[in-house]
Amino acid sequence: MTGLAVDDAAWGSAWRGRSPGDKLLLCAGLVGCALLLPAWPGSVLVGLAAVALALGPARVPARTFGRAVRWPLAFIAVGALTAVVAVGDGGVGWAPDAADRAGSLVGRAVAGSAAVLLLATTTPMSDLLPALRRLGVPAAVVEVAGVTYRLVFVLLESLGTIREAQAARMGWASPRRCYRSAGVLAAAVLTRSWDRARRMQDGLAGRGMETGLRVLPDALPSSRPFVALALVLPAGITALTLVAR
Amino acid sequence: MHIAEGFLPAGHALGWTLAAAPFVAHGARAVVKEVRENPESTLLLGAAGAFTFVLSAIKLPSVTGSSSHPTGTGPGAILFRPPVMALLGTVVLLFQALLLAHGGLTTLGANAFAFAVVGPWAGYGAYRLTRAAGAGLLPAVFAGVALADLATYLMTSLQLALAFPDAASGLTGALAKFLGVFALTQIPLAIGEGLLGVLLFRVLTVNARPELERLGILQPAAVPATTGGAA
Numbered sequence: 001m002t003g004l005a006v007d008d009a010a011w012g013s014a015w016r017g018r019s020p021g022d023k024l025l026l027c028a029g030l031v032g033c034a035l036l037l038p039a040w041p042g043s044v045l046v047g048l049a050a051v052a053l054a055l056g057p058a059r060v061p062a063r064t065f066g067r068a069v070r071w072p073l074a075f076i077a078v079g080a081l082t083a084v085v086a087v088g089d090g091g092v093g094w095a096p097d098a099a100d101r102a103g104s105l106v107g108r109a110v111a112g113s114a115a116v117l118l119l120a121t122t123t124p125m126s127d128l129l130p131a132l133r134r135l136g137v138p139a140a141v142v143e144v145a146g147v148t149y150r151l152v153f154v155l156l157e158s159l160g161t162i163r164e165a166q167a168a169r170m171g172w173a174s175p176r177r178c179y180r181s182a183g184v185l186a187a188a189v190l191t192r193s194w195d196r197a198r199r200m201q202d203g204l205a206g207r208g209m210e211t212g213l214r215v216l217p218d219a220l221p222s223s224r225p226f227v228a229l230a231l232v233l234p235a236g237i238t239a240l241t242l243v244a245r
Numbered sequence: 246m247h248i249a250e251g252f253l254p255a256g257h258a259l260g261w262t263l264a265a266a267p268f269v270a271h272g273a274r275a276v277v278k279e280v281r282e283n284p285e286s287t288l289l290l291g292a293a294g295a296f297t298f299v300l301s302a303i304k305l306p307s308v309t310g311s312s313s314h315p316t317g318t319g320p321g322a323i324l325f326r327p328p329v330m331a332l333l334g335t336v337v338l339l340f341q342a343l344l345l346a347h348g349g350l351t352t353l354g355a356n357a358f359a360f361a362v363v364g365p366w367a368g369y370g371a372y373r374l375t376r377a378a379g380a381g382l383l384p385a386v387f388a389g390v391a392l393a394d395l396a397t398y399l400m401t402s403l404q405l406a407l408a409f410p411d412a413a414s415g416l417t418g419a420l421a422k423f424l425g426v427f428a429l430t431q432i433p434l435a436i437g438e439g440l441l442g443v444l445l446f447r448v449l450t451v452n453a454r455p456e457l458e459r460l461g462i463l464q465p466a467a468v469p470a471t472t473g474g475a476a
Binding site: 006007031034035036042068069071072074075076078079083085086087088089095097098105108109110111112113115116117119120125128137138140141143144145146147148149150151152154155156159173180182183184185186187188189190191194196197198200201205219240 | 246247248249250251254255258268273276277280281286287288289290291292293295296298299300302303320332333336337339340342343344345346347349350351405409411412413414418419420421422423426437440441443444445447448449452453460
């Protein structure tokens, strides 16, 4: 357990052993369909496919998937509502095509978010970072991102521990105390992160690793049937959408 | 709040990605140069990225009675400078998209332009101007952190208005709507994040003064002059 539900789901997914490149191809195809095809029935098919693959063969817990999708849904609801309200000389009202625009906007965004969530809940970040290197991102940048990923969990644990201690001392009992505790909490986390980084550097230097943090990534070979699925599914959704229109 | 996956039309998503790319590439070059010259910086930069991610997980009380999260880029811009934050902010956005389902991948460019470019540069500009006007560290930190937060949401509102112009009043009306929803409500939260920045730097000046001196935030304390030979 790492403390982040999406990351936990990715490590426990039945697709954890699949090639990240294969999964990227599948999710990129679904996101492309969500963005470029008409919302009906394109977005609906993309959303259904992403959810069915996540909860079915990838065995992502439905609760985790449902909880994770709440955050984008909040933005999508507020953003879509604002987009379809018309402001003119006559005051505020609905835009002439409000229902169509809202449906299209919500459909694309929900389907796209579900497709990205399929990737997020099946692929740990440590599998995706080497893929960034293969896409031409400089090694130093990928290393910094890798250290960031690993330190996030250490710092989140520190954050939780310090916050619990502050709460036990009534540190979060009033708005004034909340701000004071939040400031101390942020400073403590920052100084701990510097201290951790310095101690890790000393430890690595003591082992002669001063020029890079080379690790042996897991060998996750590409699967031809999966690549075929990644190509056929978006193509099938595109064909069905065009036929239905 | 970041723009969700699929919310922007494809052309806008691509356009904002191209707009953010030079800043992120500049940040990447700065990081590569720093790591080549000082290999130990990899861990400190990683720690800075992790801190920005974790800072956005601290809940602050808001005036509406609910709670909000700091953007976290203001303190980062003051401590590590905007070019580095352009890269670290983009890395944090990628992590937020894939670890928290906040934001998205096709909207990463648009979110990076608001969160990792405009916010840090506006905040750092306000910080430097306030210090140049003779103010102390803490008032400058307040101005920088609050403006970084507010500028991020102003930019997000502009991005949404450009993507979804109002049916009756065009871009102006759309901007007024999105500013009303995403930026006006952010003013008290920006003030709250500014106060958090002040409290953070007040603690750092006591507990982490050498680090602040090394980063150029504080001038090194003058060493008392030694007097001549003892009588």
